[in-house]
Amino acid sequence: MVISLASASPSASPAMLENLKAQMKLGSSHVMFRKEKANPFIKTQSSGRITMALAVNVSRFEGVTMAPPDPILGVSEAFKADTNDMKLNLGVGAYRTEELQPYVLNVVKKAENRMLERRENKEYLPIEGLAAFNKVTAELLFGADNPIIQQGRVATVQGLSGTGSLRLAAVFIERYFPGAKVLISSPTWGNHKNIFNDSRVPWSEYRYYDPKTVGLDFDGLISDIKAAPEGSFVLLHGCAHNPTGIDPTPEQWEKIADIIQERNHIPFFDVAYQGFASGSLDADASSVRLFAARGLEILVAQSYSKNLGLYAERIGAINVVCSTSDAAARVKSQLKRIARPMYSNPPIHGARIVANVVGDPALFNEWKEEMELMAGRIKNVRQKLFDSLSAKDKSGKDWSFILKQIGMFSFTGLNKTQTDNMTDKWHVYMTKDGRISLAGLSLAKCEYLADAIIDSFHNVS
Amino acid sequence: MRPRFPLATHVSPTDRRLSALVRHLGDSSASSMESQNPNQTISASSTAAFNGDSVFGNIVRAPEDPILGVTVAYNKDPSPTKLNLGVGAYRTEEGKPLVLNVVRRAEQLIVNDRSRVKEYLPIIGLTDFNKLSAKLIFGTDSPAIQENRVTTVQCLSGTGSLRVGAEFLARHYHQRLIYIPQPTWGNHPKIFTVAGLSVKTYRYYDPKTRGLNFQGLLEDLSSAPSGAIVLLHACAHNPTGVDPTIEQWKQIRQLMRSKGLLPFFDSAYQGFASGSLDADAQPVRMFVADGGECLAAQSYAKNMGLYGERVGALSIVCKTEDVASRVESQLKLVIRPMYSSPPIHGASIVATILKDKDMYNEWTVELKAMADRIISMRQQLFDALRARGTPGDWSHIIKQIGMFTFTGLNTEQVAFMTKEYHIYMTSDGRISMAGLSSRTVPLLADAIHAAATRVV
Numbered sequence: 001m002v003i004s005l006a007s008a009s010p011s012a013s014p015a016m017l018e019n020l021k022a023q024m025k026l027g028s029s030h031v032m033f034r035k036e037k038a039n040p041f042i043k044t045q046s047s048g049r050i051t052m053a054l055a056v057n058v059s060r061f062e063g064v065t066m067a068p069p070d071p072i073l074g075v076s077e078a079f080k081a082d083t084n085d086m087k088l089n090l091g092v093g094a095y096r097t098e099e100l101q102p103y104v105l106n107v108v109k110k111a112e113n114r115m116l117e118r119r120e121n122k123e124y125l126p127i128e129g130l131a132a133f134n135k136v137t138a139e140l141l142f143g144a145d146n147p148i149i150q151q152g153r154v155a156t157v158q159g160l161s162g163t164g165s166l167r168l169a170a171v172f173i174e175r176y177f178p179g180a181k182v183l184i185s186s187p188t189w190g191n192h193k194n195i196f197n198d199s200r201v202p203w204s205e206y207r208y209y210d211p212k213t214v215g216l217d218f219d220g221l222i223s224d225i226k227a228a229p230e231g232s233f234v235l236l237h238g239c240a241h242n243p244t245g246i247d248p249t250p251e252q253w254e255k256i257a258d259i260i261q262e263r264n265h266i267p268f269f270d271v272a273y274q275g276f277a278s279g280s281l282d283a284d285a286s287s288v289r290l291f292a293a294r295g296l297e298i299l300v301a302q303s304y305s306k307n308l309g310l311y312a313e314r315i316g317a318i319n320v321v322c323s324t325s326d327a328a329a330r331v332k333s334q335l336k337r338i339a340r341p342m343y344s345n346p347p348i349h350g351a352r353i354v355a356n357v358v359g360d361p362a363l364f365n366e367w368k369e370e371m372e373l374m375a376g377r378i379k380n381v382r383q384k385l386f387d388s389l390s391a392k393d394k395s396g397k398d399w400s401f402i403l404k405q406i407g408m409f410s411f412t413g414l415n416k417t418q419t420d421n422m423t424d425k426w427h428v429y430m431t432k433d434g435r436i437s438l439a440g441l442s443l444a445k446c447e448y449l450a451d452a453i454i455d456s457f458h459n460v461s
Numbered sequence: 462m463r464p465r466f467p468l469a470t471h472v473s474p475t476d477r478r479l480s481a482l483v484r485h486l487g488d489s490s491a492s493s494m495e496s497q498n499p500n501q502t503i504s505a506s507s508t509a510a511f512n513g514d515s516v517f518g519n520i521v522r523a524p525e526d527p528i529l530g531v532t533v534a535y536n537k538d539p540s541p542t543k544l545n546l547g548v549g550a551y552r553t554e555e556g557k558p559l560v561l562n563v564v565r566r567a568e569q570l571i572v573n574d575r576s577r578v579k580e581y582l583p584i585i586g587l588t589d590f591n592k593l594s595a596k597l598i599f600g601t602d603s604p605a606i607q608e609n610r611v612t613t614v615q616c617l618s619g620t621g622s623l624r625v626g627a628e629f630l631a632r633h634y635h636q637r638l639i640y641i642p643q644p645t646w647g648n649h650p651k652i653f654t655v656a657g658l659s660v661k662t663y664r665y666y667d668p669k670t671r672g673l674n675f676q677g678l679l680e681d682l683s684s685a686p687s688g689a690i691v692l693l694h695a696c697a698h699n700p701t702g703v704d705p706t707i708e709q710w711k712q713i714r715q716l717m718r719s720k721g722l723l724p725f726f727d728s729a730y731q732g733f734a735s736g737s738l739d740a741d742a743q744p745v746r747m748f749v750a751d752g753g754e755c756l757a758a759q760s761y762a763k764n765m766g767l768y769g770e771r772v773g774a775l776s777i778v779c780k781t782e783d784v785a786s787r788v789e790s791q792l793k794l795v796i797r798p799m800y801s802s803p804p805i806h807g808a809s810i811v812a813t814i815l816k817d818k819d820m821y822n823e824w825t826v827e828l829k830a831m832a833d834r835i836i837s838m839r840q841q842l843f844d845a846l847r848a849r850g851t852p853g854d855w856s857h858i859i860k861q862i863g864m865f866t867f868t869g870l871n872t873e874q875v876a877f878m879t880k881e882y883h884i885y886m887t888s889d890g891r892i893s894m895a896g897l898s899s900r901t902v903p904l905l906a907d908a909i910h911a912a913a914t915r916v917v
Contacts, residue, residue: 102580
């Protein structure tokens with residue numbers, strides 16, 4: 001029963017109010033006040049007594065509406081509820097083994113055991129995080145011998161994985177570049193918009209995905225970045241674009257850097273898959289390093305969720321490359337000011353794991369091997385899926401985009417209705433934008449998935 | 462602050478030198494991308510770096526955090542008798558940080574458990590942890606919990622819980638005014654302001670009695686507008702150590718409910734203050750028992766010594782199950798764009814301990830030992846000052862509770878103690894009792910005595 005406050009006002013009939021009071025005794029979940037009116041506790045001029053009686057049993061949060069479930073995380077919840085044997089979860093981007101089990105890297109287990117043996121304490125980290133972590137993470141990203149590091153021009157602050165690092169950067173942009181826009185790719189990771197919205201940073205989209213070619217709309221990208229107001233921030237995926245899996249070629253990266261320089265834009269990289277995309281840490285960092293080598297000032301958010309499988313430990317960093325070490329010091333001090341009223345200082349566990357793995361040559365090499373295995377499994381699965389699709393589909397459709405795309409995700413090009421068919425008929429769970437997580441696919445399931453995709457493409461519009 | 466966007470300039474000698482350097486970087490880079498462009502020239506661009514300017518040119522250096530700055534100064538001091546009574550982290554009698562035995566045990570179990578994975582937690586965190594945390598603070602038999610009227614979400618220790626709660630209130634609560642005690646933890650006003658709430662203070666500490674200004678508190682809360690949010694320290698008020706008595710809490714509760722004020726508890730020391738988890742939760746439970754709504758931020762930083770793991774929880778007690786469920790869905794929208802989901806390690810440790818009867822008991826014993834050591838330090842310091850005949854009434858040292866003591870020393874006296882005795886504390890005269898030991902109490906007593914007699 002929805003009652004507008006107008007009808008709960010003194011001018012309402014006594015009978016109506018009695019009815020309302022009776023309702024209240026049954027529990028206020030039966031009654032909802034329309035949200036556009038203000039405080040139900042404010043006394044009105046006359047029948048104050050009646051409205052106060054109404055007020056007493058009503059929650060102060062009665063007007064809070066149910067929020068919709070997260071579009072990405074909600075997929076896993078729906079998957080869990082499905083009882084069908086053939087069900088397949090290609091929703092969230094977490095790596096799975098061929099047996100479709102979660103995977104904790106061996107180097108991570110070794111690092112944790114070492115940490116345990118050392119009986120380290122659990123004192124607060126400094127606001128900017130674990131120094132050893134900050135050092136290795138910048139070196140991993142830019143290269144240990146990169147002059148920008150040696151010159152002290154990189155401000156690095158440990159953040160809560162990719163999301164938390166992006167959030168620190170977004171708040172920083174809002175404070176020190178008021179009115180500046182962030183340009184984000186169309187499409188992009190769903191949470192990017194939320195982060196900028198909550199930080200009150202305006203954003204607009206640049207063309208990225210071309211559905212006709214199932215590839216990059218490079219001309220559209222360049223045109224939109226060029227047209228943006230000078231000094232905009234351009235959010236770029238360092239490698240393994242999420243959700244499309246489509247990355248610019250090296251030549252295209254050069255041109256993107258050209259146009260960004262020309263327009264005095266500030267490049268803002270989201271690096272969530274370093275090493276995970278191609279299997280090589282250096283190759284996956286080449287886009288970032290290209291920009292750094294041009295002497296540009298850059299923001300780079302990093303995450304260790306996927307490449308070290310540290311999803312739930314929430315470990316990442318925000319790096320700001322500045323033209324002087326003095327600027328870097330000042331920027332770092334302001335990033336700390338943003339972190340302090342958010343969570344005071346970041347969690348130690350994930351940071352120590354990363355510092356131990358990346359800082360120890362033997363573990364670091366072992367990590368590289370494990371990462372090649374993970375990236376390799378995904379490449380194999382892409383190949384098998386492509387082979388299955390090509391063999392089964394007689395329409396002559398070009399499925400090679402599956403092989404050209406890189407990283408955990410593939411943009412299938414399926415529309416929403418077709419995606420619904422994937423789920424409803426085939427029990428294949430994916431996000432509505434047509435994205436599938438290849439990390440959740442096994443070789444054994446490729447043929448089944450191929451059948452599902454072919455059916456959805458050709459028989460559903 | 463207006464951003465500065467560098468304009469295009471002609472190619473200066475500096476630019477040419479920088480171009481050469483950058484080309485050198487490009488050629489020597491190990492990246493395969495660079496080698497595909499051997500003839501690549503990088504023209505001197507108009508961007509900031511080439512001019513030696515920075516787009517961050519207008520950004521000033523932020524000052525050091527006042528509390529953490531004390532430790533920075535302490536570290537620089539070469540004196541062998543220096544004493545750090547600044548930051549609020551527990552120290553043993555030997556002056557060392559402490560990891561509880563039960564925490565080590567729990568961690569062993571977690572790390573050695575081969576079935577454990579590191580998959581993303583749900584946005585609101587570890588389910589077991591949330592349920593157990595609610596029971597810990599509200600009581601295992603709390604009707605609010607049994608009626609499913611409580612939503613509990615895992616957050617990043619006390620700070621994170623306060624922040625998420627404040628953001629939620631700023632978005633969904635009709636009254637954006639929050640009253641905080643004077644004084645309070647330095648980070649409180651920052652958290653609430655940045656979340657979008659307006660902050661006012663209510664009188665709390667009485668410097669004359671070094672106790673509670675109860676009249677002032679009641680007056681100020683009485684004049685608060687209906688529906689205003691009120692921050693309450695559940696126990697062991699930081700920085701003063703002054704807590705209301707149970708009788709005073711009853712009056713506070715009555716006043717707040719009659720004015721429709723919304724309680725927001727900050728519980729950072731449950732069990733750590735008196736040594737009893739239940740006793741320290743009394744004020745919170747009193748409010749919940751009247752059937753009303755409230756918020757509670759919990760931290761495990763001190764009582765489980767999990768400081769750096771950042772473990773805490775925000776609970777919102779609502780009128781109905783339906784409201785609680787809707788509130789929870791909105792909390793997710795606050796959390797997702799902030800950090801997506803919370804860190805697993807600390808929460809796993811807490812859940813492991815809370816759900817195992819033996820480990821829980823072991824925890825209560827270790828917790829009481831920490832609380833007892835602090836109470837003992839209070840007594841020793843009080844006795845030492847009495848033995849020296851230090852002028853003034855120092856009984857507040859044993860009346861105040863928790864980690865901190867508001868000594869009542871003024872800034873000159875504090876500066877004197879730092880300079881002459883190498884004793885480090887915050888300039889408001891707050892000392893962390895956790896940083897004291899039987900060995901160092903005499904030194905501190907000497908310093909206070911000197912300050913009280915020579916500096917006025």
